[in-house]
Amino acid sequence: MERKKIVIVGGGITGLSAAYYLQKQIRENQLAVDVKLVEATERLGGRIHTIKRDSFTIERGPDSLLARKPEAMNLVQELGLEDEIVYNGTGQSYILVKNKLHKMPKGAFMGVPKEIKPLLASNVFSRKGKLRALWDMVLPKSKETGDQSVGALMRRRFGDELVDYQIDPLLSGIHSGDIDQMSLQATYPMFHRLEQEHGSLIKGLQKTMPKPAKKAKEKKSQGMFFSFENGLETLIDRLEEKLTDGTVRTHTAVDHIEKKEHGYHLLLSNGEVYRADAIIMTAPHNKVPKILSQYDFLKNLYDIPATSTANVVLAFDQSQIKKDIDGTGFLVSRSEKYRITACTWTHRKWPNTTPEGKALFRCYVGKPDDQDIVNLSDEEITDIVLRDLNKTMKIKARPEFSIITRFKHARPQYHVGHIELVADIRANAASELPGLFLTGSSYDGVGIPDCIGHGRKSAEEVLGFLNK
Numbered sequence: 001m002e003r004k005k006i007v008i009v010g011g012g013i014t015g016l017s018a019a020y021y022l023q024k025q026i027r028e029n030q031l032a033v034d035v036k037l038v039e040a041t042e043r044l045g046g047r048i049h050t051i052k053r054d055s056f057t058i059e060r061g062p063d064s065l066l067a068r069k070p071e072a073m074n075l076v077q078e079l080g081l082e083d084e085i086v087y088n089g090t091g092q093s094y095i096l097v098k099n100k101l102h103k104m105p106k107g108a109f110m111g112v113p114k115e116i117k118p119l120l121a122s123n124v125f126s127r128k129g130k131l132r133a134l135w136d137m138v139l140p141k142s143k144e145t146g147d148q149s150v151g152a153l154m155r156r157r158f159g160d161e162l163v164d165y166q167i168d169p170l171l172s173g174i175h176s177g178d179i180d181q182m183s184l185q186a187t188y189p190m191f192h193r194l195e196q197e198h199g200s201l202i203k204g205l206q207k208t209m210p211k212p213a214k215k216a217k218e219k220k221s222q223g224m225f226f227s228f229e230n231g232l233e234t235l236i237d238r239l240e241e242k243l244t245d246g247t248v249r250t251h252t253a254v255d256h257i258e259k260k261e262h263g264y265h266l267l268l269s270n271g272e273v274y275r276a277d278a279i280i281m282t283a284p285h286n287k288v289p290k291i292l293s294q295y296d297f298l299k300n301l302y303d304i305p306a307t308s309t310a311n312v313v314l315a316f317d318q319s320q321i322k323k324d325i326d327g328t329g330f331l332v333s334r335s336e337k338y339r340i341t342a343c344t345w346t347h348r349k350w351p352n353t354t355p356e357g358k359a360l361f362r363c364y365v366g367k368p369d370d371q372d373i374v375n376l377s378d379e380e381i382t383d384i385v386l387r388d389l390n391k392t393m394k395i396k397a398r399p400e401f402s403i404i405t406r407f408k409h410a411r412p413q414y415h416v417g418h419i420e421l422v423a424d425i426r427a428n429a430a431s432e433l434p435g436l437f438l439t440g441s442s443y444d445g446v447g448i449p450d451c452i453g454h455g456r457k458s459a460e461e462v463l464g465f466l467n468k
């Protein structure tokens, strides 16, 4: 029997996870299937990119994984990487409101309050704002059944103040997006369920979120996020090691795909043609219509917007920080006249990344209404970031070095209606392009654990397809 061939397009975490789980299945079930992974750039990892400089460990893209999502931890255990895990330092985080850093109230989940005392004690909100937020506990649940924006739900339950000062900076920051356009169903469906089942998000969180055990409270609590001693790329390197020799082809883009009577032909940027019985497409959604330009329905992928952002890493000698603050970093409320959206004090949150006596800051720029900032020069962006930092921190010198990483039109936005839009495109793909699976961060979840899950699911789907 002729061996079947699967080609994975893209060597980010989704593509690598798909390749890993496919080869695991192939080995365990002795399947006559070969896997190839084609990556356009010279390196694997996509947005995950760790570099070393002057004994600093620097993340140019994501910096951590959410520990409570099982997909990542399961993979980390299978890969034998537990000993290399480091958890984040759990110090105080801050929110910048009215040009001042305020302690982020404790007892909240994704910015949504669970405990009332810290909310009442906080000096971030006015008395009126606090009272309005507590209306959540008495307001009737909404009759909304379809999709709505995360902002619409949150503003209805808590009023604008809590949303603008606490929930929006966190949730819009995670997605580099706009909470008032973000689909509730596609991003945080649990909040809709909590409202419907408990009539209140505060009450719902209180009933459903486990209380930390007393003993755990007494011990220094473990962070919610993890990375690895040598940075996130550890995961990428180990996945690559586990793949069969010859699986990966880097520095080669898939330029065009043609459907043939049996399977597909993939035209590569070096002129070669790969034949495939099935394809896992993990390249970002806005690249796909060009690769499959004959299929008009794929142009609807352009309806998934993608924002731009830049990650700005600044390294200093500790002595240059005249007003250091004990904590892990701060988020900036959208109403502030700042161009940074967040700053992590990486030397405190991830002490393993920074040599003794040094300080490492990691800031983001690129608010929804400040997208062009990513087109400025490194020098200009560094100056803007330093000016903003100096409003609260008093840093008296230029950084020892700065590293700027731009993500242009690279943060997929799940706007209201996203789930139906994707379902529609996938339904068309299933009939016009059987055996081609669209997956990755553009569709069903952006977090790295989600992407590992997408890779695993697409591996199952493609083997199911070949087995039909």
Ligand code: FAD
Pocket (backbone or CB within 6 Å): 009, 010, 011, 012, 013, 014, 015, 038, 039, 040, 041, 044, 045, 046, 047, 048, 060, 061, 062, 063, 064, 065, 066, 252, 253, 254, 255, 282, 283, 284, 287, 291, 309, 311, 407, 410, 411, 439, 440, 441, 442, 445, 446, 447, 448, 449, 451
């Ligand atoms: P990608 O990593 O984009 O991989 C796609 C790959 O396809 C790329 O390597 C690309 O070169 C390749 N490609 C494109 N076109 C072609 C082609 N024609 N032929 C061949 N290859 C092609 N998530 C977290 O969980 N924690 C975080 O802390 C976090 N922070 C983030 C910070 C930033 C700045 C960004 C941008 C994202 C962050 N995320 C975070 C989200 C997470 O990093 C991404 O969602 C995830 O890494 C995406 O993985 P992917 O494999 O789907 O896509």
